[in-house]
Amino acid sequence: MISVRRWLIRPARRTLRRLEWFPFTLLSALLFAAVRLRELRTGRAVVRVGRATGGTAALPLRLMLWLDHIGAELPSGSFDVCVRLPRAAEDANLHDVISVLLTSPRLASIGLYWDDDALSDDQPLWQNGAAAASGANDIDEASAEGIERFLRAEHQPFALPVAARREVQTLLKRLAGGAYAICLNLPAGQMALLDVVVTAAPGVRFFEMGCAGSKPRPANITALADYGLTLHERMAFVQAADAYVGIFDELGGAAIISGRPGVLVGRGDPVSEALAVTQWAAEFLGRRQ
Amino acid sequence: MAESMIGIYDFSYAPYALGDALTWTMNLNIGAAEAGLETIDQYLVIDPSRPTNRHQPFINTLNVVGIIDQLFPAFLCSPKLRSLKIIRHVPTFNRFLVREALRRRRMWPSCWSHLNRNLDFISHRRINAFHRKHGTLPWLTAPRGYDAWAETFLRTHAVGRVVVAVNIRQSSLSATPASLSRDSPVQEWLSFLRRATTRHPDVVFLVMGAYAELDREMSRLPNVVIPRAMGFALAHELALLCRADLFMGTSSGFAAMATFCNKPYLIVNVDQGFSQYIDVPVGERHYPFGGDNQILYWERETADVLLDFFEELQARVRHR
16 A cells, blocks of 8 residues: 555656646546545544634633644544634634644644534545544533643644744844743733742843733833734744743643743632742742752 | 535635735625625635745745734635635545535636636626626625724724724835835835824824834824734734724735725725726726725825825715
Protein backbone atom coordinates (compact mmCIF):
# COMPACT_ATOMS: atom_id res chain seq x y z
CA MET A 1 0.00 0.00 0.00
CA ILE A 2 2.79 2.43 0.90
CA SER A 3 4.48 1.85 -2.45
CA VAL A 4 1.21 2.49 -4.30
CA ARG A 5 0.86 5.81 -2.50
CA ARG A 6 4.50 6.69 -3.07
CA TRP A 7 4.77 5.65 -6.72
CA LEU A 8 1.28 6.29 -8.03
CA ILE A 9 -1.01 8.55 -6.01
CA ARG A 10 1.48 11.18 -4.84
CA PRO A 11 3.12 11.78 -8.24
CA ALA A 12 -0.31 11.86 -9.89
CA ARG A 13 -1.51 14.44 -7.36
CA ARG A 14 1.61 16.54 -7.82
CA THR A 15 1.23 16.45 -11.59
CA LEU A 16 -2.47 17.26 -11.56
CA ARG A 17 -1.91 20.19 -9.23
CA ARG A 18 0.29 21.77 -11.85
CA LEU A 19 -2.13 21.21 -14.70
CA GLU A 20 -4.62 23.77 -13.56
CA TRP A 21 -7.04 23.76 -16.44
CA PHE A 22 -9.98 21.72 -17.53
CA PRO A 23 -10.20 18.69 -17.84
CA PHE A 24 -7.18 18.09 -15.59
CA THR A 25 -8.83 20.00 -12.77
CA LEU A 26 -11.83 17.68 -13.02
CA LEU A 27 -9.54 14.65 -12.96
CA SER A 28 -7.76 16.13 -9.97
CA ALA A 29 -11.04 16.80 -8.13
CA LEU A 30 -12.24 13.26 -8.76
CA LEU A 31 -8.92 11.72 -7.73
CA PHE A 32 -8.82 13.76 -4.52
CA ALA A 33 -12.47 12.93 -3.79
CA ALA A 34 -11.60 9.25 -4.23
CA VAL A 35 -8.62 9.63 -1.90
CA ARG A 36 -10.94 11.17 0.69
CA LEU A 37 -13.48 8.41 0.22
CA ARG A 38 -10.74 5.90 0.93
CA GLU A 39 -9.65 7.86 4.00
CA LEU A 40 -13.23 7.81 5.24
CA ARG A 41 -13.65 4.10 4.61
CA THR A 42 -10.39 3.08 6.21
CA GLY A 43 -11.06 5.19 9.28
CA ARG A 44 -8.15 7.56 8.69
CA ALA A 45 -10.44 10.61 8.67
CA VAL A 46 -11.14 11.73 12.21
CA VAL A 47 -13.50 14.48 13.25
CA ARG A 48 -14.53 15.71 16.66
CA VAL A 49 -17.78 17.61 17.04
CA GLY A 50 -18.33 20.15 19.78
CA ARG A 51 -21.50 21.90 20.77
CA ALA A 52 -21.50 25.37 22.27
CA THR A 53 -25.19 26.00 22.29
CA GLY A 54 -25.36 27.95 25.53
CA GLY A 55 -23.12 30.89 24.68
CA THR A 56 -19.69 31.73 23.39
CA ALA A 57 -18.26 34.09 26.02
CA ALA A 58 -15.58 31.69 27.29
CA LEU A 59 -15.45 29.62 24.12
CA PRO A 60 -11.81 30.40 23.17
CA LEU A 61 -10.55 28.88 26.44
CA ARG A 62 -12.95 25.95 26.27
CA LEU A 63 -11.80 25.20 22.73
CA MET A 64 -8.21 25.34 23.88
CA LEU A 65 -8.93 22.71 26.53
CA TRP A 66 -10.94 20.67 24.08
CA LEU A 67 -8.23 20.70 21.40
CA ASP A 68 -5.64 19.74 23.99
CA HIS A 69 -7.81 16.85 25.11
CA ILE A 70 -8.35 15.67 21.53
CA GLY A 71 -4.60 15.85 20.93
CA ALA A 72 -3.99 13.62 23.93
CA GLU A 73 -6.76 11.23 22.91
CA LEU A 74 -5.44 10.84 19.36
CA PRO A 75 -1.74 10.09 19.66
CA SER A 76 -0.87 10.85 16.04
CA GLY A 77 -2.15 12.20 12.77
CA SER A 78 -4.30 15.13 11.91
CA PHE A 79 -7.95 15.61 12.73
CA ASP A 80 -10.84 17.92 11.90
CA VAL A 81 -13.25 19.67 14.23
CA CYS A 82 -16.80 20.85 13.79
CA VAL A 83 -18.31 23.33 16.22
CA ARG A 84 -22.04 23.91 16.49
CA LEU A 85 -22.51 27.54 17.48
CA PRO A 86 -25.62 29.28 18.75
CA ARG A 87 -27.06 31.59 16.12
CA ALA A 88 -28.10 34.17 18.67
CA ALA A 89 -24.75 34.47 20.45
CA GLU A 90 -23.57 38.07 20.50
CA ASP A 91 -20.30 37.74 22.38
CA ALA A 92 -18.24 39.33 19.60
CA ASN A 93 -15.46 36.79 19.89
CA LEU A 94 -15.74 34.49 16.89
CA HIS A 95 -12.43 35.87 15.64
CA ASP A 96 -10.81 34.66 18.87
CA VAL A 97 -12.51 31.28 18.43
CA ILE A 98 -10.91 30.88 15.03
CA SER A 99 -7.57 32.21 16.31
CA VAL A 100 -7.48 29.49 18.97
CA LEU A 101 -8.47 26.78 16.49
CA LEU A 102 -5.75 27.85 14.06
CA THR A 103 -3.06 27.36 16.71
CA SER A 104 -3.45 23.59 16.75
CA PRO A 105 -0.69 22.15 14.55
CA ARG A 106 -2.59 18.90 14.01
CA LEU A 107 -5.94 20.42 13.17
CA ALA A 108 -6.56 20.20 9.43
CA SER A 109 -10.03 21.57 8.79
CA ILE A 110 -12.66 23.46 10.73
CA GLY A 111 -16.40 23.45 10.32
CA LEU A 112 -18.49 26.12 12.01
CA TYR A 113 -22.22 25.43 11.99
CA TRP A 114 -25.18 27.49 13.06
CA ASP A 115 -27.68 24.78 12.10
CA ASP A 116 -28.13 21.16 13.23
CA ASP A 117 -29.37 19.91 9.87
CA ALA A 118 -26.32 21.22 8.05
CA LEU A 119 -24.04 19.58 10.58
CA SER A 120 -25.85 16.22 10.36
CA ASP A 121 -25.74 16.40 6.59
CA ASP A 122 -21.99 17.02 6.53
CA GLN A 123 -20.90 14.66 9.28
CA PRO A 124 -20.51 11.55 7.06
CA LEU A 125 -18.09 13.52 4.89
CA TRP A 126 -15.98 14.49 7.86
CA GLN A 127 -15.83 10.99 9.31
CA ASN A 128 -17.43 7.74 8.27
CA GLY A 129 -19.53 5.42 10.35
CA ALA A 130 -20.49 5.16 13.96
CA ALA A 131 -17.64 7.24 15.33
CA ALA A 132 -18.92 10.37 13.64
CA ALA A 133 -22.45 9.76 14.75
CA SER A 134 -21.48 8.83 18.31
CA GLY A 135 -22.40 12.24 19.63
CA ALA A 136 -20.83 15.56 20.20
CA ASN A 137 -18.74 16.90 23.04
CA ASP A 138 -20.41 19.50 25.16
CA ILE A 139 -18.08 22.48 25.12
CA ASP A 140 -20.48 24.83 26.87
CA GLU A 141 -18.68 24.35 30.14
CA ALA A 142 -15.28 23.10 31.13
CA SER A 143 -15.75 20.61 33.97
CA ALA A 144 -13.60 20.87 37.09
CA GLU A 145 -12.19 17.48 36.14
CA GLY A 146 -11.36 18.72 32.66
CA ILE A 147 -9.59 21.78 34.03
CA GLU A 148 -7.59 19.69 36.51
CA ARG A 149 -6.60 17.33 33.72
CA PHE A 150 -5.48 20.27 31.60
CA LEU A 151 -3.45 21.75 34.44
CA ARG A 152 -1.62 18.48 35.03
CA ALA A 153 -1.34 17.04 31.55
CA GLU A 154 1.58 17.19 29.19
CA HIS A 155 0.69 19.42 26.31
CA GLN A 156 1.45 19.48 22.66
CA PRO A 157 2.87 22.89 21.79
CA PHE A 158 0.65 25.18 19.79
CA ALA A 159 1.78 26.70 16.52
CA LEU A 160 1.47 30.47 16.48
CA PRO A 161 2.01 32.40 13.25
CA VAL A 162 5.64 33.29 12.66
CA ALA A 163 4.83 36.99 12.25
CA ALA A 164 3.09 37.12 15.64
CA ARG A 165 6.05 35.49 17.38
CA ARG A 166 8.55 37.75 15.64
CA GLU A 167 6.55 40.89 16.47
CA VAL A 168 6.26 40.20 20.19
CA GLN A 169 9.74 38.83 20.66
CA THR A 170 11.11 42.04 19.17
CA LEU A 171 8.74 44.09 21.32
CA LEU A 172 9.72 42.19 24.45
CA LYS A 173 13.43 42.62 23.73
CA ARG A 174 12.94 46.35 23.26
CA LEU A 175 10.80 46.83 26.34
CA ALA A 176 12.46 44.46 28.80
CA GLY A 177 15.95 43.91 27.48
CA GLY A 178 17.54 41.24 29.63
CA ALA A 179 15.27 41.79 32.64
CA TYR A 180 12.83 39.11 33.76
CA ALA A 181 9.41 39.69 32.22
CA ILE A 182 6.19 38.66 33.96
CA CYS A 183 2.81 38.84 32.26
CA LEU A 184 0.01 40.07 34.50
CA ASN A 185 -3.56 39.24 33.58
CA LEU A 186 -5.34 40.00 36.84
CA PRO A 187 -9.07 39.74 37.44
CA ALA A 188 -10.88 43.09 37.40
CA GLY A 189 -11.90 42.83 41.02
CA GLN A 190 -8.47 41.92 42.37
CA MET A 191 -6.22 44.75 41.26
CA ALA A 192 -4.73 44.83 44.78
CA LEU A 193 -2.79 41.78 43.60
CA LEU A 194 -0.87 44.14 41.34
CA ASP A 195 0.76 45.82 44.34
CA VAL A 196 1.41 42.41 45.92
CA VAL A 197 3.22 41.00 42.93
CA VAL A 198 5.15 44.19 42.12
CA THR A 199 6.35 44.47 45.74
CA ALA A 200 7.23 40.79 45.89
CA ALA A 201 9.31 40.82 42.70
CA PRO A 202 11.50 43.92 42.55
CA GLY A 203 13.69 44.43 39.49
CA VAL A 204 11.27 42.59 37.23
CA ARG A 205 9.47 44.11 34.20
CA PHE A 206 5.70 43.55 34.33
CA PHE A 207 3.36 43.54 31.36
CA GLU A 208 -0.33 44.03 31.97
CA MET A 209 -2.29 42.07 29.40
CA GLY A 210 -5.80 43.13 30.42
CA CYS A 211 -7.53 46.45 30.77
CA ALA A 212 -5.07 48.89 32.36
CA GLY A 213 -7.61 51.15 34.05
CA SER A 214 -6.84 54.71 35.07
CA LYS A 215 -4.73 54.10 38.17
CA PRO A 216 -1.13 55.34 37.77
CA ARG A 217 1.36 52.51 37.45
CA PRO A 218 4.98 52.19 38.61
CA ALA A 219 7.55 52.64 35.84
CA ASN A 220 8.31 48.93 35.63
CA ILE A 221 4.74 48.08 34.55
CA THR A 222 3.78 48.38 30.88
CA ALA A 223 0.12 48.19 29.92
CA LEU A 224 -0.24 46.28 26.66
CA ALA A 225 -3.99 46.81 26.35
CA ASP A 226 -3.60 49.72 23.94
CA TYR A 227 -0.83 48.13 21.88
CA GLY A 228 -3.35 46.70 19.41
CA LEU A 229 -2.11 43.13 19.80
CA THR A 230 -4.09 40.29 18.27
CA LEU A 231 -4.90 37.18 20.31
CA HIS A 232 -2.09 35.32 18.54
CA GLU A 233 0.32 38.11 19.50
CA ARG A 234 -0.87 38.13 23.11
CA MET A 235 -0.47 34.37 23.29
CA ALA A 236 3.00 34.70 21.77
CA PHE A 237 3.82 37.37 24.35
CA VAL A 238 2.83 35.05 27.18
CA GLN A 239 4.92 32.33 25.56
CA ALA A 240 7.95 34.61 25.20
CA ALA A 241 7.80 36.11 28.72
CA ASP A 242 9.41 34.44 31.72
CA ALA A 243 6.31 33.93 33.86
CA TYR A 244 2.57 34.47 34.08
CA VAL A 245 0.39 35.66 36.94
CA GLY A 246 -3.26 35.91 36.04
CA ILE A 247 -6.60 34.39 35.41
CA PHE A 248 -7.30 31.12 33.66
CA ASP A 249 -8.48 32.39 30.30
CA GLU A 250 -6.98 31.73 26.86
CA LEU A 251 -3.81 33.57 27.90
CA GLY A 252 -3.60 31.51 31.07
CA GLY A 253 -4.12 28.42 28.91
CA ALA A 254 -1.33 29.58 26.59
CA ALA A 255 0.98 30.02 29.60
CA ILE A 256 0.24 26.49 30.80
CA ILE A 257 0.68 24.90 27.37
CA SER A 258 3.96 26.79 26.95
CA GLY A 259 5.17 25.64 30.36
CA ARG A 260 5.54 29.17 31.74
CA PRO A 261 5.96 29.26 35.51
CA GLY A 262 3.38 31.32 37.34
CA VAL A 263 0.25 31.47 39.41
CA LEU A 264 -3.34 31.22 38.28
CA VAL A 265 -5.54 33.57 40.27
CA GLY A 266 -9.17 34.60 40.33
CA ARG A 267 -10.47 31.17 41.31
CA GLY A 268 -10.34 31.36 45.10
CA ASP A 269 -10.06 33.53 48.18
CA PRO A 270 -8.19 36.80 47.33
CA VAL A 271 -6.19 36.79 50.59
CA SER A 272 -4.93 33.24 50.01
CA GLU A 273 -4.15 34.08 46.41
CA ALA A 274 -2.15 37.17 47.46
CA LEU A 275 -0.15 34.94 49.80
CA ALA A 276 0.38 32.35 47.09
CA VAL A 277 1.60 35.05 44.68
CA THR A 278 4.04 36.42 47.27
CA GLN A 279 5.46 32.95 47.96
CA TRP A 280 5.69 32.12 44.29
CA ALA A 281 7.46 35.43 43.51
CA ALA A 282 10.04 34.78 46.22
CA GLU A 283 10.68 31.26 44.90
CA PHE A 284 10.74 32.41 41.27
CA LEU A 285 13.33 35.10 41.93
CA GLY A 286 15.26 32.92 44.36
CA ARG A 287 15.71 30.22 41.70
CA ARG A 288 17.00 32.79 39.22
CA GLN A 289 19.53 34.58 41.38
CA MET B 1 -33.09 19.43 4.32
CA ALA B 2 -33.56 22.90 2.79
CA GLU B 3 -31.34 23.60 -0.20
CA SER B 4 -28.67 26.19 0.31
CA MET B 5 -26.35 28.34 -1.79
CA ILE B 6 -22.75 27.10 -1.89
CA GLY B 7 -19.86 29.54 -1.77
CA ILE B 8 -16.32 28.45 -2.65
CA TYR B 9 -13.40 30.72 -1.88
CA ASP B 10 -10.30 28.81 -2.94
CA PHE B 11 -7.23 30.79 -1.96
CA SER B 12 -5.13 29.06 -4.60
CA TYR B 13 -6.74 31.38 -7.14
CA ALA B 14 -8.68 33.93 -5.07
CA PRO B 15 -6.90 36.73 -3.21
CA TYR B 16 -6.52 37.14 0.52
CA ALA B 17 -8.14 40.59 0.50
CA LEU B 18 -10.92 42.21 2.47
CA GLY B 19 -12.64 43.92 -0.46
CA ASP B 20 -12.57 40.81 -2.63
CA ALA B 21 -13.90 38.64 0.20
CA LEU B 22 -16.79 41.07 0.74
CA THR B 23 -17.54 41.27 -3.00
CA TRP B 24 -17.60 37.47 -3.08
CA THR B 25 -20.01 37.42 -0.12
CA MET B 26 -22.21 39.95 -1.90
CA ASN B 27 -22.25 37.75 -5.01
CA LEU B 28 -23.25 34.82 -2.80
CA ASN B 29 -26.11 36.82 -1.35
CA ILE B 30 -27.23 37.67 -4.86
CA GLY B 31 -27.01 34.07 -6.01
CA ALA B 32 -29.09 32.99 -3.02
CA ALA B 33 -31.66 35.76 -3.55
CA GLU B 34 -31.99 34.95 -7.25
CA ALA B 35 -32.61 31.29 -6.49
CA GLY B 36 -34.90 32.00 -3.54
CA LEU B 37 -32.51 30.25 -1.13
CA GLU B 38 -32.56 31.20 2.53
CA THR B 39 -29.18 29.82 3.59
CA ILE B 40 -25.57 29.87 2.48
CA ASP B 41 -22.83 27.29 3.15
CA GLN B 42 -19.32 28.68 2.68
CA TYR B 43 -16.14 26.74 1.91
CA LEU B 44 -12.80 28.51 2.39
CA VAL B 45 -10.16 26.28 0.85
CA ILE B 46 -6.46 26.54 1.63
CA ASP B 47 -3.96 24.03 0.35
CA PRO B 48 -1.45 24.18 3.22
CA SER B 49 1.41 22.98 1.06
CA ARG B 50 0.74 25.64 -1.56
CA PRO B 51 -1.28 28.46 -0.02
CA THR B 52 -0.37 31.20 -2.45
CA ASN B 53 -2.11 32.48 -5.58
CA ARG B 54 -0.81 34.31 -8.63
CA HIS B 55 -1.96 37.68 -7.26
CA GLN B 56 -0.08 37.39 -3.96
CA PRO B 57 3.23 35.57 -4.35
CA PHE B 58 4.38 36.81 -0.92
CA ILE B 59 2.03 34.39 0.84
CA ASN B 60 3.66 31.18 1.95
CA THR B 61 3.26 28.32 4.40
CA LEU B 62 4.77 30.42 7.20
CA ASN B 63 2.53 33.47 7.01
CA VAL B 64 -0.74 32.05 5.70
CA VAL B 65 -2.20 31.25 9.13
CA GLY B 66 -1.70 34.81 10.34
CA ILE B 67 -3.25 36.22 7.17
CA ILE B 68 -6.34 34.00 7.25
CA ASP B 69 -6.71 34.74 10.97
CA GLN B 70 -6.87 38.46 10.20
CA LEU B 71 -9.18 38.12 7.20
CA PHE B 72 -11.61 35.57 8.63
CA PRO B 73 -14.27 38.06 9.93
CA ALA B 74 -14.89 39.25 6.36
CA PHE B 75 -16.55 35.90 5.70
CA LEU B 76 -19.11 36.34 8.49
CA CYS B 77 -21.05 39.19 6.85
CA SER B 78 -23.85 37.36 5.10
CA PRO B 79 -27.10 37.28 7.07
CA LYS B 80 -27.86 33.94 5.39
CA LEU B 81 -24.69 32.23 6.59
CA ARG B 82 -25.50 28.73 7.87
CA SER B 83 -22.11 27.05 7.92
CA LEU B 84 -18.53 28.04 7.25
CA LYS B 85 -15.78 25.53 6.66
CA ILE B 86 -12.09 26.29 6.57
CA ILE B 87 -10.71 23.29 4.71
CA ARG B 88 -6.96 22.74 4.74
CA HIS B 89 -7.00 19.29 3.17
CA VAL B 90 -7.62 19.19 -0.57
CA PRO B 91 -9.20 15.69 -0.70
CA THR B 92 -11.72 16.71 1.98
CA PHE B 93 -12.83 19.70 -0.05
CA ASN B 94 -13.10 17.71 -3.26
CA ARG B 95 -15.29 15.13 -1.56
CA PHE B 96 -17.64 17.95 -0.53
CA LEU B 97 -17.41 19.47 -4.02
CA VAL B 98 -18.42 16.21 -5.70
CA ARG B 99 -21.39 15.88 -3.33
CA GLU B 100 -22.59 19.42 -3.97
CA ALA B 101 -22.13 19.03 -7.73
CA LEU B 102 -24.10 15.77 -7.75
CA ARG B 103 -26.86 17.50 -5.82
CA ARG B 104 -26.82 20.26 -8.45
CA ARG B 105 -26.48 22.93 -5.81
CA ARG B 106 -26.13 26.54 -6.87
CA MET B 107 -22.54 27.65 -6.41
CA TRP B 108 -20.51 30.82 -6.57
CA PRO B 109 -18.26 30.50 -8.45
CA SER B 110 -20.02 27.83 -10.49
CA CYS B 111 -18.50 24.37 -10.45
CA TRP B 112 -17.34 24.94 -14.03
CA SER B 113 -15.61 28.22 -13.08
CA HIS B 114 -14.04 26.55 -10.07
CA LEU B 115 -12.66 23.77 -12.26
CA ASN B 116 -11.26 26.46 -14.53
CA ARG B 117 -9.87 28.21 -11.43
CA ASN B 118 -11.71 31.31 -12.39
CA LEU B 119 -13.44 33.58 -9.88
CA ASP B 120 -14.80 36.97 -10.77
CA PHE B 121 -13.77 38.44 -7.43
CA ILE B 122 -13.70 42.08 -8.42
CA SER B 123 -16.45 43.04 -10.84
CA HIS B 124 -19.92 44.29 -9.97
CA ARG B 125 -21.47 42.65 -13.06
CA ARG B 126 -23.93 40.44 -11.19
CA ILE B 127 -24.56 43.05 -8.53
CA ASN B 128 -25.46 45.71 -11.08
CA ALA B 129 -27.62 43.26 -13.02
CA PHE B 130 -29.52 42.25 -9.88
CA HIS B 131 -30.09 45.90 -8.99
CA ARG B 132 -31.34 46.70 -12.49
CA LYS B 133 -33.84 43.86 -12.21
CA HIS B 134 -35.03 44.28 -8.63
CA GLY B 135 -34.20 47.88 -7.68
CA THR B 136 -32.51 46.75 -4.46
CA LEU B 137 -29.71 44.49 -3.25
CA PRO B 138 -29.38 41.79 -0.57
CA TRP B 139 -27.04 43.85 1.61
CA LEU B 140 -24.30 42.61 3.90
CA THR B 141 -24.64 42.88 7.66
CA ALA B 142 -22.28 43.12 10.61
CA PRO B 143 -20.17 39.97 11.08
CA ARG B 144 -22.21 37.27 12.82
CA GLY B 145 -22.21 37.87 16.58
CA TYR B 146 -20.85 41.43 16.60
CA ASP B 147 -23.84 43.69 16.02
CA ALA B 148 -24.98 43.97 19.64
CA TRP B 149 -21.40 44.69 20.68
CA ALA B 150 -21.22 47.55 18.14
CA GLU B 151 -24.44 49.02 19.45
CA THR B 152 -23.11 48.97 23.02
CA PHE B 153 -19.77 50.43 21.92
CA LEU B 154 -21.44 53.35 20.17
CA ARG B 155 -23.72 53.94 23.14
CA THR B 156 -20.60 54.23 25.29
CA HIS B 157 -18.40 56.29 23.00
CA ALA B 158 -20.69 58.20 20.66
CA VAL B 159 -24.14 58.58 22.12
CA GLY B 160 -26.11 61.37 20.46
CA ARG B 161 -23.31 62.12 18.01
CA VAL B 162 -22.86 61.62 14.30
CA VAL B 163 -20.56 58.64 13.81
CA VAL B 164 -18.17 58.74 10.87
CA ALA B 165 -16.12 55.64 10.06
CA VAL B 166 -12.81 56.54 8.44
CA ASN B 167 -10.21 54.38 6.69
CA ILE B 168 -6.90 55.90 5.72
CA ARG B 169 -5.14 53.28 3.64
CA GLN B 170 -1.43 53.00 4.48
CA SER B 171 -0.41 49.72 2.93
CA SER B 172 3.22 50.90 2.85
CA LEU B 173 3.24 50.49 6.64
CA SER B 174 1.79 46.99 6.62
CA ALA B 175 3.63 43.67 6.71
CA THR B 176 2.50 42.91 3.16
CA PRO B 177 2.64 46.19 1.19
CA ALA B 178 0.66 46.20 -2.07
CA SER B 179 -0.74 48.73 -4.58
CA LEU B 180 0.89 51.69 -2.87
CA SER B 181 -0.58 54.09 -5.44
CA ARG B 182 -3.89 53.57 -3.65
CA ASP B 183 -2.48 54.68 -0.29
CA SER B 184 -3.96 57.82 1.24
CA PRO B 185 -2.03 61.07 1.74
CA VAL B 186 -1.99 60.90 5.53
CA GLN B 187 -1.11 64.57 6.08
CA GLU B 188 -4.21 65.63 4.13
CA TRP B 189 -6.35 63.36 6.29
CA LEU B 190 -4.77 64.67 9.47
CA SER B 191 -5.39 68.23 8.35
CA PHE B 192 -9.00 67.32 7.53
CA LEU B 193 -9.54 65.60 10.89
CA ARG B 194 -8.05 68.55 12.82
CA ARG B 195 -10.39 70.98 11.08
CA ALA B 196 -13.45 68.73 11.17
CA THR B 197 -13.12 67.89 14.86
CA THR B 198 -12.80 71.59 15.69
CA ARG B 199 -15.70 72.72 13.53
CA HIS B 200 -17.98 69.80 14.35
CA PRO B 201 -17.43 68.73 17.95
CA ASP B 202 -20.66 66.70 17.84
CA VAL B 203 -19.12 64.26 15.36
CA VAL B 204 -17.03 61.27 16.39
CA PHE B 205 -14.59 59.74 13.94
CA LEU B 206 -13.85 56.01 14.17
CA VAL B 207 -10.50 55.44 12.52
CA MET B 208 -10.27 51.93 11.10
CA GLY B 209 -7.48 49.86 9.65
CA ALA B 210 -4.58 47.69 10.74
CA TYR B 211 -2.75 48.89 13.84
CA ALA B 212 0.52 49.24 11.92
CA GLU B 213 -1.18 51.62 9.47
CA LEU B 214 -2.45 54.07 12.07
CA ASP B 215 -0.83 57.45 12.47
CA ARG B 216 0.12 58.33 16.05
CA GLU B 217 -1.17 61.87 15.83
CA MET B 218 -4.72 60.64 15.34
CA SER B 219 -4.89 59.32 18.86
CA ARG B 220 -4.23 62.86 20.13
CA LEU B 221 -7.15 64.39 18.24
CA PRO B 222 -10.37 65.06 20.11
CA ASN B 223 -13.42 63.08 18.97
CA VAL B 224 -11.27 60.44 17.32
CA VAL B 225 -11.69 56.85 18.49
CA ILE B 226 -9.38 54.09 17.27
CA PRO B 227 -10.91 50.66 17.93
CA ARG B 228 -7.70 48.75 17.07
CA ALA B 229 -5.79 50.70 19.71
CA MET B 230 -8.42 49.58 22.20
CA GLY B 231 -7.71 45.92 21.47
CA PHE B 232 -10.49 45.35 18.96
CA ALA B 233 -10.15 43.64 15.60
CA LEU B 234 -11.43 43.69 12.04
CA ALA B 235 -14.70 42.02 13.02
CA HIS B 236 -15.46 44.82 15.49
CA GLU B 237 -14.57 47.46 12.90
CA LEU B 238 -16.87 45.95 10.28
CA ALA B 239 -19.70 45.86 12.81
CA LEU B 240 -19.07 49.49 13.76
CA LEU B 241 -18.97 50.49 10.10
CA CYS B 242 -22.39 48.89 9.63
CA ARG B 243 -23.76 51.05 12.44
CA ALA B 244 -21.94 54.27 11.54
CA ASP B 245 -23.82 57.20 10.00
CA LEU B 246 -21.24 57.80 7.30
CA PHE B 247 -18.07 56.26 5.86
CA MET B 248 -15.14 58.17 4.39
CA GLY B 249 -12.07 56.51 2.99
CA THR B 250 -9.93 55.30 0.16
CA SER B 251 -11.19 52.77 -2.32
CA SER B 252 -10.29 49.60 -0.41
CA GLY B 253 -11.77 46.80 1.68
CA PHE B 254 -13.54 49.06 4.18
CA ALA B 255 -15.03 51.04 1.31
CA ALA B 256 -16.39 47.76 -0.08
CA MET B 257 -18.07 47.09 3.28
CA ALA B 258 -19.63 50.58 3.29
CA THR B 259 -20.78 50.04 -0.30
CA PHE B 260 -22.34 46.65 0.38
CA CYS B 261 -24.01 47.44 3.69
CA ASN B 262 -25.66 50.48 2.13
CA LYS B 263 -24.12 53.26 4.22
CA PRO B 264 -23.80 56.87 3.12
CA TYR B 265 -20.18 57.17 1.97
CA LEU B 266 -17.46 59.14 0.28
CA ILE B 267 -14.97 56.84 -1.44
CA VAL B 268 -11.94 58.76 -2.65
CA ASN B 269 -9.09 58.05 -5.04
CA VAL B 270 -11.11 55.41 -6.89
CA ASP B 271 -8.72 53.59 -9.18
CA GLN B 272 -9.52 54.48 -12.80
CA GLY B 273 -8.70 50.93 -13.82
CA PHE B 274 -11.56 49.81 -11.56
CA SER B 275 -14.06 51.58 -13.84
CA GLN B 276 -14.30 48.67 -16.30
CA TYR B 277 -15.10 46.20 -13.50
CA ILE B 278 -17.81 48.22 -11.82
CA ASP B 279 -19.43 49.50 -15.00
CA VAL B 280 -19.10 53.11 -13.90
CA PRO B 281 -17.43 55.65 -16.23
CA VAL B 282 -14.44 57.49 -14.75
CA GLY B 283 -15.70 60.65 -13.07
CA GLU B 284 -19.23 59.33 -12.49
CA ARG B 285 -20.35 60.26 -8.98
CA HIS B 286 -22.32 57.14 -8.02
CA TYR B 287 -22.43 53.37 -8.45
CA PRO B 288 -25.49 52.26 -10.47
CA PHE B 289 -27.00 51.13 -7.15
CA GLY B 290 -25.70 54.11 -5.17
CA GLY B 291 -27.88 56.89 -3.80
CA ASP B 292 -27.29 60.63 -3.48
CA ASN B 293 -25.37 60.13 -0.23
CA GLN B 294 -23.07 57.52 -1.73
CA ILE B 295 -20.34 59.35 -3.56
CA LEU B 296 -17.36 58.20 -5.61
CA TYR B 297 -14.49 60.68 -6.03
CA TRP B 298 -11.97 59.63 -8.67
CA GLU B 299 -9.11 61.95 -7.81
CA ARG B 300 -6.56 62.04 -5.05
CA GLU B 301 -8.11 63.60 -1.98
CA THR B 302 -7.01 66.83 -0.30
CA ALA B 303 -8.05 68.18 3.09
CA ASP B 304 -10.29 70.78 1.42
CA VAL B 305 -12.03 68.20 -0.73
CA LEU B 306 -12.58 65.93 2.27
CA LEU B 307 -13.98 68.76 4.36
CA ASP B 308 -16.35 69.92 1.60
CA PHE B 309 -17.75 66.45 1.02
CA PHE B 310 -17.91 65.73 4.75
CA GLU B 311 -19.93 68.87 5.47
CA GLU B 312 -22.27 68.13 2.59
CA LEU B 313 -22.83 64.55 3.65
CA GLN B 314 -23.03 64.99 7.39
CA ALA B 315 -25.64 67.73 6.98
CA ARG B 316 -27.72 65.34 4.89
CA VAL B 317 -27.20 62.46 7.28
CA ARG B 318 -28.20 64.66 10.18
CA HIS B 319 -31.47 65.65 8.48
CA ARG B 320 -32.49 62.15 7.44
